[in-house]
Amino acid sequence: MTAVLSATVLAVVALATSTSAASSGATAGPQGLQRLAGAAIPFTPPPGAVFNRPSGTPEAKHRIINRIDSAIASTRRGSTIRIATWAIDIPKTTDRLVAAHRRGVNVRMVLNHKADSAQLRRLQRDLGTDIDARSYAVVCRNGCRGSQLAAMHAKFYLFSQAGRASKVVMVSSANLTQGGIFKGWNDLFTVVNNHRLYVGFRDVFTQMRTSQPAKTPYKIVTTPAGRFQARFYPRPGDGTRKTDPVYQDLTRVRCNGVRAGTGINGHTVVRVSMFYWTGLRGEVLARKLLALDNAGCIVKVIYGAPSPRVSAILRHRGKNDGIDVRDSRYDFNREGTVDERVHTKYMLVSGIFGTNRSASFVWTGSANWTKPSLRRADEVTLRIRSKGTHSHYLTNFRDAYRNGSRPTPYSN
Incomplete structure (x- = not known):
């Protein structure tokens, strides 16, 4: 042996x-x-x-x-x-x-x-x-x-x-x-x-491999007991929030009354580490996160390539001092190009999700928070229901928060 x-x-x-x-x-x-x-x-x-x-x-x-x-x-x-x-x-x-x-x-x-x-x-x-x-x-x-x-x-x-x-x-x-x-x-x-x-x-x-459009390109695969769920894009739709799976996930988050073992002091915590975050869809998702922060959730964000408008929405101070926003872009040699930033596309929820008052979820994969990633591109997102996996991603988020990003100024 x-x-x-x-x-x-x-x-x-x-x-x-x-x-x-x-x-x-x-x-x-x-x-x-x-x-x-x-x-x-x-x-x-x-x-x-x-x-x-x-x-x-x-x-x-x-x-x-x-x-x-x-x-x-x-x-x-x-x-x-x-x-x-x-x-x-x-x-x-x-x-x-x-x-x-x-x-x-x-x-x-x-x-x-x-x-x-x-x-x-x-x-x-x-x-x-x-x-x-x-x-x-x-x-x-x-x-x-x-x-x-x-x-x-x-x-x-x-x-x-x-x-x-x-x-x-x-x-x-x-x-x-x-x-x-x-x-x-x-x-x-x-x-x-x-x-x-x-x-x-x-x-x-x-x-x-055939490079031919599928009749139903949006596909969901869920394993028994729902521990894993894969979503394969594009997701055709009319452009409304009802046909955006990420937005629908965020509507299932509740902020207050979390059971012990998840969240912080009874509040749900939502953490997002997102590379490319632009356009109208990006703005809608940013506003939803701000609304959750206003409702009592603790929201933390690290971004890598946001549009100016998305960045401004996230940095709005809001009702509860605003979202904790960090910018991961570094230009070490000051030549005008980004040398390092987050390229991850994950979201973590610890707290209330749907009827579960002590939930631990991770969403990760290739999909940025943009309209093309939702409506046109070949992408995949994997949802993982696991407290242990959430803990591993939380460790990575904290590492990038402390060692790979810096705070951004708030706007009023």
Whole structure:
């Protein structure tokens, strides 16, 4: 048993070290690929959340990509990897995908056609672009399942088998890019051995690969007892609040009378870490958060790319001293571009949600709070009902609050 554990630790450490040390370096080369294409490493993806820290240690920066790379390297011949992501530009991850294909793993990828890169072209050379073949790397021309005026923006990673786990679903805010490592705070949440959730993601991926609009693109998959709920966008609608799932979630939040064990001093707490937050939809959601704060909820926000109007709404002092708003944008070299900010898209609720007076929920995924993310783009949001998961995300929120953002001035 000790020997097996030691081998596992050594394999994962070796993989993590090579990825962290040279994520932007050259490819492995023929001999390196031959070595990688050998036996799968003894790694099993653990369930739950993992977060990177773009301003942290090399290990902290690479936590998410190392987890994905290790899962890829743990797949055995005959298993299937399915990846939907905006872009890929990391040679080491490409090496592992090509090696898995050569090992006999079915490697299937859907990406956005606007995010061209040397690594995408390499994957298309090695895996091909025939969706009827066992492996392929294809791009969606604008939307995959929805509007042809939108973009493929989903970020999920599926493994029929990885180590001792089967039916692995990973949902993330991170693409397979250098920016996801060094410039953005990101998250990755893993679910293992869950048949209903895995099949739901697999079926959506199968639709996405054809790059043809689906008759009913908005799809909800809920697991027994409602612990997990995946929402696949776009969500066609008339533009009203009734057809915005996020707004409807916020209408189920009540602020006062929380039972012990959740919330703060009897008040529900809503925390949002959101990258892109713009337009009329963004303004409506911002006003709803302000209304919750006025009603007695404790609302805390970290944003990465808000419109000026959304920022002004959030910073309005309101009835109870206003929302606690933090700006995560940093321009370290003062050249006029953002070097670091939150790229996460999650919301946490601790308190009253619906009829549950001691609820702990997390919503996370790829969807920004914009109209295109709701109505046109390929996106996914995973809702998790779990006090433990909420606690893990709360730790990340506090880290980004204290170490990756700064307060914004209020407006009256």
